[in-house]
Amino acid sequence: MNVAAVPVERVAEQRTTVRRERIRLLLRSPTFIAGAVIVGTWVVCAIGGTHLTPYDPFATDPLNRLRPPSARHLFGTDQLGRDVLSRVVAGARGILIVAPLATLLGTVAGTALGLVTGYFRGVVDEVLMRLVDAFRALPVVIVGMLGLVALGPSTVTVILVIGIVFTPIVARPVRAAVLTQRGQEYVQAARLRRERAPYILFVELLPNVLAPVLVEFTVRLGYAIFATATLSFLGFGIQPPAPDWGLTIFEHYGFISGGYWWPVLFPALAIASLVVGVNLVSDGTSQALER
Amino acid sequence: MNAPAVLEIDDLRLAFRVRGTERQAIHGVSFRIGKEESFGLVGESGCGKSTVALTAMRYLPGNARITGGSVRVTGRDLLKMSESELRRYRTSTVSMVYQNPGTALNPSIRVGDQVAEVFRIAGLPRAEAEDRARAMLQKVRISDPGYVMRRYPHQLSGGMQQRVVIAMALAPNPELLILDEPTTALDATVEAEVLDLIAALRTEFGTSLLYISHNLGVVARMCERVGVLYAGRLVEVGETEAVFSDPRHPYTVGLLRCVPRWGSRKDEGVLDTIPGLPPPIGAQTAGCVYADRCALAVDHCRQEPPPLFEVGGGHSSRCFRHEEASRLPRPAAQPGAAAGVAANGHALIQLQAVSKTFQQDGHRVQGLVDVDLQIAPGEALGLVGESGSGKSTLAKVLLGLLEPDSGGHLEYEGRSLAGQVGGRDEEEVRAIQIVFQNPGASLNRRHSIRQIIGRAVTKLLGLHGREREQRLFELTGSVRLDRSVLDSRPEQLSGGLKQRVAIARAFAGDPRIVVCDEPTSALDVSVQAAILNLLVDLQRSKGVTYLFISHDLGVVRYLSDRIAVLYLGRLLEIGTAEAVFKGPHHPYTEALLSAAPVLHGGAKTRIRLEGEVPSAADPPSGCVFHTRCPRYLGDICRDQEPPLNQPEPGHLIRCHIPVDELRRLQLVDEP
Numbered sequence: 001m002n003v004a005a006v007p008v009e010r011v012a013e014q015r016t017t018v019r020r021e022r023i024r025l026l027l028r029s030p031t032f033i034a035g036a037v038i039v040g041t042w043v044v045c046a047i048g049g050t051h052l053t054p055y056d057p058f059a060t061d062p063l064n065r066l067r068p069p070s071a072r073h074l075f076g077t078d079q080l081g082r083d084v085l086s087r088v089v090a091g092a093r094g095i096l097i098v099a100p101l102a103t104l105l106g107t108v109a110g111t112a113l114g115l116v117t118g119y120f121r122g123v124v125d126e127v128l129m130r131l132v133d134a135f136r137a138l139p140v141v142i143v144g145m146l147g148l149v150a151l152g153p154s155t156v157t158v159i160l161v162i163g164i165v166f167t168p169i170v171a172r173p174v175r176a177a178v179l180t181q182r183g184q185e186y187v188q189a190a191r192l193r194r195e196r197a198p199y200i201l202f203v204e205l206l207p208n209v210l211a212p213v214l215v216e217f218t219v220r221l222g223y224a225i226f227a228t229a230t231l232s233f234l235g236f237g238i239q240p241p242a243p244d245w246g247l248t249i250f251e252h253y254g255f256i257s258g259g260y261w262w263p264v265l266f267p268a269l270a271i272a273s274l275v276v277g278v279n280l281v282s283d284g285t286s287q288a289l290e291r
Numbered sequence: 292m293n294a295p296a297v298l299e300i301d302d303l304r305l306a307f308r309v310r311g312t313e314r315q316a317i318h319g320v321s322f323r324i325g326k327e328e329s330f331g332l333v334g335e336s337g338c339g340k341s342t343v344a345l346t347a348m349r350y351l352p353g354n355a356r357i358t359g360g361s362v363r364v365t366g367r368d369l370l371k372m373s374e375s376e377l378r379r380y381r382t383s384t385v386s387m388v389y390q391n392p393g394t395a396l397n398p399s400i401r402v403g404d405q406v407a408e409v410f411r412i413a414g415l416p417r418a419e420a421e422d423r424a425r426a427m428l429q430k431v432r433i434s435d436p437g438y439v440m441r442r443y444p445h446q447l448s449g450g451m452q453q454r455v456v457i458a459m460a461l462a463p464n465p466e467l468l469i470l471d472e473p474t475t476a477l478d479a480t481v482e483a484e485v486l487d488l489i490a491a492l493r494t495e496f497g498t499s500l501l502y503i504s505h506n507l508g509v510v511a512r513m514c515e516r517v518g519v520l521y522a523g524r525l526v527e528v529g530e531t532e533a534v535f536s537d538p539r540h541p542y543t544v545g546l547l548r549c550v551p552r553w554g555s556r557k558d559e560g561v562l563d564t565i566p567g568l569p570p571p572i573g574a575q576t577a578g579c580v581y582a583d584r585c586a587l588a589v590d591h592c593r594q595e596p597p598p599l600f601e602v603g604g605g606h607s608s609r610c611f612r613h614e615e616a617s618r619l620p621r622p623a624a625q626p627g628a629a630a631g632v633a634a635n636g637h638a639l640i641q642l643q644a645v646s647k648t649f650q651q652d653g654h655r656v657q658g659l660v661d662v663d664l665q666i667a668p669g670e671a672l673g674l675v676g677e678s679g680s681g682k683s684t685l686a687k688v689l690l691g692l693l694e695p696d697s698g699g700h701l702e703y704e705g706r707s708l709a710g711q712v713g714g715r716d717e718e719e720v721r722a723i724q725i726v727f728q729n730p731g732a733s734l735n736r737r738h739s740i741r742q743i744i745g746r747a748v749t750k751l752l753g754l755h756g757r758e759r760e761q762r763l764f765e766l767t768g769s770v771r772l773d774r775s776v777l778d779s780r781p782e783q784l785s786g787g788l789k790q791r792v793a794i795a796r797a798f799a800g801d802p803r804i805v806v807c808d809e810p811t812s813a814l815d816v817s818v819q820a821a822i823l824n825l826l827v828d829l830q831r832s833k834g835v836t837y838l839f840i841s842h843d844l845g846v847v848r849y850l851s852d853r854i855a856v857l858y859l860g861r862l863l864e865i866g867t868a869e870a871v872f873k874g875p876h877h878p879y880t881e882a883l884l885s886a887a888p889v890l891h892g893g894a895k896t897r898i899r900l901e902g903e904v905p906s907a908a909d910p911p912s913g914c915v916f917h918t919r920c921p922r923y924l925g926d927i928c929r930d931q932e933p934p935l936n937q938p939e940p941g942h943l944i945r946c947h948i949p950v951d952e953l954r955r956l957q958l959v960d961e962p
Contacts, residue, residue: 185733
């Protein structure tokens with residue numbers, strides 16, 4: 001008896017169309033497209049680096065300090081006579097390495113934490129979640145500064161600090177998703193085969209909470225960019241002479257009162273556009289996933 | 292022509308736009324509902340029942356488009372109404388009651404305000420609206436409307452919520468009441484009460500009904516005329532009596548045969564099934580849509596769509612071979628399973644004084660109280676009771692998912708069994724498995740079928756590689772699944788196929804006892820029959836024991852050798868299926884039996900349970916059932932635990948009424 005042959009064939013074709021449908025929805029979403037274009041541009045800048053810049057971003061020119069935007073220097077020059085446009089383009093690389101890595105660290109650690117607390121409940125959950133709440137009450141930048149002071153400023157420290165700060169924030173929604181999944185009968189079925197907890201957590205539960213994890217990743221990425229720039233601005237992040245955006249703003253914000261606005265405005269716009277772009281991508285993705 | 296019909300749907304055609312293409316969902320449906328008439332619409336899921344109902348409200352989703360035909364309500368064309376006319380129409384002429392009362396009521400507004408709102412919209416001042424709301428709640432047999440009006444919806448039981456929804460629906464005194472599976476989410480006893488209520492109110496208000504249900508028994512009881520919908524076409528329509536007793540479309544014949552006949556048993560033969568699946572929405576067929584699944588189909592059926600043939604008395608069928616429909620060949624008769632092994636002293640599973648108490652907000656809630664139960668190897672024990680009676684708790688205790696209170700004792704093959712699955716040895720874990728109610732939730736939707744069944748094979752039998760693959764093929768074969776399903780995911784399979792996968796997983800380690808927790812309640816009747824046949828077949832070929840939980844007494848009767856009746860975590864009656872059904876019954880069993888909507892075999896005694904299941908946190912004294920017992924004796928029931936009576940060996944009834952007295956009472960009431 002071959003009862004299943006017909007339906008299986010029919011639905012197998014549906015499976016690919018569901019996936020294609022998601023991608024199609026994504027590509028038809030103006031939100032996602034706009035965000036992707038912005039983020040894509042910065043990714044190109046980060047990869048191209050000095051190959052794309054009109055000048056060497058590190059080359060000083062003492063005779064042409066703080067020149068306003070002109071045909072030669074579209075974004076003007078900074079206090080050491082370096083080309084602002086070149087520094088903005090080259091600055092994308094640092095932030096686009098640090099922020100995604102930090103977010104990835106926070107998402108992975110937060111997902112693990114959320115899975116464990118959501119699945120085991122009880123005392124483990126209570127203790128960890130109270131710690132998480134306490135941790136979340138502290139401002140990100142303060143925690144970041146303390147961490148950087150203790151560990152010493154470096155790119156790795158920035159990644160670690162932001163990742164750790166994000167961990168409890170990511171753990172919350174993952175835990176909520178796990179709470180709704182753990183009561184499902186497929187988890188009971190696994191317990192009835194005496195599966196070990198790691199198998200239930202990572203093989204049974206994890207694939208079913210990936211959607212909120214993905215959404216959380218994109219949301220966090222926007223915050224990570226902002227946090228990275230803030231820490232650099234405060235002098236705790238990427239160190240000079242790197243053409244980092246936050247650092248550049250820090251080095252020049254004193255000149256604004258003198259009318260020298262360009263070395264501050266253009267890196268600030270760069271940060272803003274990247275954050276907005278990431279958030280647009282994030283909105284577009286979560287809309288497509290929710291359908 | 293006589294007075295205009297309340298609802299007249301003529302050649303309705305409707306399409307859904309999915310991914311840019313229009314898919315025809317309703318292909319020319321026509322029927323009319325006269326004044327004070329009750330019309331039932333039956334069919335399997337996806338056939339278009341709810342779409343037709345929503346069309347009558349003009350509440351269609353945004354991607355739906357009516358491509359032809361007309362809908363007239365009390366003579367007015369619904370499709371040509373303007374928005375404001377439509378609003379007036381929905382507030383005064385037609386009302387709808389949905390399946391799930393919990394979501395039909397606004398959770399943050401008190402019940403009284405919600406019901407009164409209906410009258411306020413009609414323009415009454417607040418005080419008067421409230422009085423009318425109170426009167427309306429009284430009409431739906433709510434004994435203390437003042438109390439109910441101050442409650443929020445979540446503080447009421449499902450049955451009570453549905454009464455409130457019905458009160459709101461009937462408040463504007465509509466011409467037409469549309470009921471979309473109004474009792475599907477309710478217990479059989481509550482369902483019976485709600486159905487009585489709807490029947491009574493219908494005559495009182497003179498309302499016409501459009502009643503949508505997949506349950507043929509309910510429709511048989513509620514409706515004068517019935518239409519059978521299949522793939523967006525009305526394939527048969529006529530007087531309910533005529534359609535159900537003399538069906539003229541092979542689909543109707545098939546549907547009716549799928550339902551286990553009242554009192555039929557597995558040893559009397561297999562259930563009939565309908566092969567194949569309904570066509571997907573939007574499928575184009577040249578001939579009769581049902582031809583692919585029809586045993587009577589001839590070439591003619593596949594070439595030309597059949598018109599509606601009048602077969603007499605307003606009864607018509609969309610089938611060329613309507614003359615022969617009732618002679619639809621049955622699938623080759625197979626021997627049913629032999630009756631289960633009679634208990635011969637040796638128990639496979641034994642529960643002694645098993646109790647389970649939950650802690651809930653500082654209260655002790657008794658899930659199970661002092662349950663003694665023996666399950667013999669090879670038998671099928673049916674477990675019945677309303678929701679909250681402890682059926683699933685009992686199953687979970689047996690499986691080791693819930694640890695019983697200390698003092699109780701579990702035994703497997705004469706050996707003591709640990710309360711937690713983690714404390715059981717490999718053989719015990721292998722021996723006790725489960726098929727859950729909802730295959731959508733019991734199969735991990737991110738895993739392939741190969742992973743799902745294969746993991747159980749690896750974990751329970753320790754097989755790998757070729758051996759594992761071999762075992763997978765054996766299992767899929769034994770649940771009649773094609774091997775190709777192994778590479779698909781649950782979401783690609785229909786409900787029936789998913790449940791087969793779940794059964795294959797339960798049988799992966801050659802279990803001795805399989806708990807079946809409502810395994811067919813989420814499925815259509817034709818699929819249900821196939822799954823029941825499979826379970827019976829597996830029992831015969833593998834000698835497995837079942838603990839079968841169901842609220843459908845016909846299904847329990849078909850599959851079970853013995854039946855246990857639970858109420859508030861206590862075992863009230865246990866005995867062979869024969870004895871429990873024939874009587875004498877415990878008064879609670881009697882009530883359950885008479886609540887079941889019966890399709891075949893005429894009306895049963897109608898005794899009704901009043902009120903609701905009391906809270907398990909504060910169970911009644913004496914006999915726990917005394918608060919609702921239709922045969923309440925007096926103080927003795929309230930004050931004393933009833934004794935266990937034994938009408939015949941192996942049949943136990945926990946009741947104060949002596950067995951002979953029960954037998955006499957129940958014989959008198961039998962028609």
